[in-house]
């Protein structure tokens with residue numbers, strides 16, 4: 001055991017920093033062009049555009065320490081806008097279960113950020129109980145295509161997605177985990193209707209997607225018919241490990257401390273108030289531990305071991321920490337956090353605090369709701385029998 | 389000892405509850421919130437006709453002669469319906485100052501309009517540097533030949549947009565944080581030098597930033613004693629905390645009950661969600677905390693109504709602390725247990741949650757009042 005960064009690690013960190021500062025966004029630049037260029041340049045560095053992909057698929061093959069350094073450094077810079085669905089969620093499934101043709105067809109565009117994907121898992125009747133999904137896919141008699149009918153719900157960014165990866169039911173004769181099939185199809189076609197869902201902060205990020213008689217060629221099926229439950233579960237694991245956001249939280253907490261330090265209380269500031277200070281300190285303590293929990297998890301993953309018990313707690317702890325930081329930001333803003341007009345009122349940081357707090361309530365709902373995640377840990381890690 | 393409402397209070401509660409159930413489903417509320425003034429003038433007139441605005445004023449002042457208990461009865465139902473008409477801002481805050489500080493002439497001129505609803509009030513007390521301290525006042529009022537000239541900036545003023553008069557706290561002597569030297573003035577909302585910047589708040593209500601630039605008011609617009617405004621302001625703030633807490637308790641009741649209902653309807657894993665023990669326990673916690681808030685609300689309201697101000701003051705701090713803490717616990721839990729549905733604007737629970745978050749920040753949040761309580 002040792003936590004010293006080696007000379008190579010320090011050199012790597014400098015290289016990462018240099019890359020970020022050389023490729024910073026300059027005001028006035030065409031954002032989308034900058035974004036695509038950024039990823040292209042990161043690619044030239046040897047897979048920096050896809051840090052988590054395995055080397056077989058072009059990934060950089062970093063050590064856990066390098067991943068950790070990357071996480072830390074990316075938390076403080078403005079990375080180009082990116083969505084997790086293609087890069088982080090679909091790609092691992094394609095690598096593990098897609099055939100060569102499918103990999104060659106889809107992975108390059110995912111990598112180049114040319115195609116936006118959305119995740120069509122949840123349905124009105126299938127949330128935590130994902131296997132209850134009902135969207136029907138029927139194979140044509142000649143075996144050339146499926147016809148898909150059903151409703152997907154909560155689909156993030158469906159309104160800008162080019163493609164969807166979708167769980168469908170091809171057989172409902174057995175237990176519900178059987179008969180689920182993984183299909184890919186374009187969003188921009190007849191038979192797909194998108195209805196926005198407005199969330200508490202007033203934003204439109206999620207949607208209901210109605211699918212009517214959409215034809216999907218069999219070539220767009222990943223893996224075998226009816227076997228997708230296994231593939232999907234693997235994918236959820238990827239989704240979850242991406243959601244802890246520990247490095248970002250460390251930065252967010254620092255920012256919050258600075259902000260609270262500008263809120264005057266007589267000769268002191270909000271940071272000197274015992275109640276507020278104690279909550280900040282508790283967060284700091286939890287983050288110090290979580291940072292090392294994440295490192296332990298990275299280390300065991302790179303040793304090729306199955307994710308250890310420590311990794312299962314990261315999503316739960318990480319999201320809870322993010323929510324607490326958001327809540328404290330609202331508290332720091334005081335009554336000004338309530339202002340909901342276009343112009344900021346009160347301390348400059350108060351605007352945005354409330355929207356962030358409200359949105360953060362979803363962190364413990366999506367990617368496996370906390371209550372259900374704890375069931376999973378009880379069963380898989382502690383070896384307990386399922387309760388009710 | 390008796391925790392039953394009197395017959396009159398019971399009638400009042402029934403009448404407010406009926407008004408709310410007749411007029412306040414989520415859809416109607418959403419329309420009002422999006423409308424020009426942010427509330428319904430018709431509802432406002434109905435409330436006046438039902439006599440709600442006369443409650444806190446003495447019979448001599450043309451009122452009903454009620455006390456904090458009557459206000460609690462109304463505010464709890466307002467909380468259950470998320471009512472947006474400015475009863476709290478105009479009657480509890482504005483009215484609270486007038487009934488304590490106004491002289492006979494001022495009362496004769498103003499109270500009939502407040503009671504019949506033709507006059508709306510706003511109380512401009514908050515300043516950015518003050519955070520939650522009522523005595524931290526930089527707005528000034530300078531005597532000038534039988535008049536006062538007011539300069540300064542007040543923040544997050546509820547109902548300034550539709551108020552006919554704004555009551556403003558201003559420093560007439562002393563240093564920035566002295567309790568002595570604060571005076572209260574009545575200013576016409578359309579007086580020269582009064583500038584409003586209006587905006588919505590996240591809970592569906594409205595607020596304004598109000599700037600006073602060389603606003604000249606006649607000395608007859610001084611409310612109460614020169615330099616002696618703080619105690620009036622503080623007593624009115626206590627009324628406000630009681631009222632907001634009653635509103636919060638009403639909102640909490642809706643949240644926990646809606647959650648109990650929803651988890652019985654929604655099925656996952658071939659069971660209603662309410663079958664899962666961890667959710668049952670969470671709902672039991674929500675229920676227990678809600679009952680605790682109600683108890684403390686009664687305690688504080690009864691102590692205040694009895695006029696025992698030192699005891700009541702401490703209980704009011706305790707109450708506002710608990711309401712803030714429990715409000716976010718119940719709101720966040722309701723959202724969590726509704727899953728994705730809880731995150732949408734389509735269900736009413738999110739709107740109650742947002743109101744509770746804002747109530748925590750009004751007149752001092754949970755931390756602030758715990759500190760005052762422990763001091």
Ligand SMILES: Cc1cc2nc3c(=O)[nH]c(=O)nc-3n(C[C@H](O)[C@H](O)[C@H](O)COP(=O)(O)OP(=O)(O)OC[C@H]3O[C@@H](n4cnc5c(N)ncnc54)[C@H](O)[C@@H]3O)c2cc1C
Nearest residue numbers: 119121122127128154156362366369371664724725727728
């Ligand atoms: C902002 C947002 C974005 C989303 N984006 C996507 C997306 O892009 N694609 C997609 O497919 N889905 C998406 N989702 C859906 C998300 O995955 C579901 O909301 C989640 O799976 C929970 O399902 P549900 O909302 O139906 O809640 P439910 O499953 O109805 O759960 C409600 C509550 O009951 C609890 N509960 C459920 N079962 C149990 C149990 N057995 N024991 C104890 N407690 C239980 C849950 O923990 C939760 O608190 C998104 C959701 C949100 C809010």
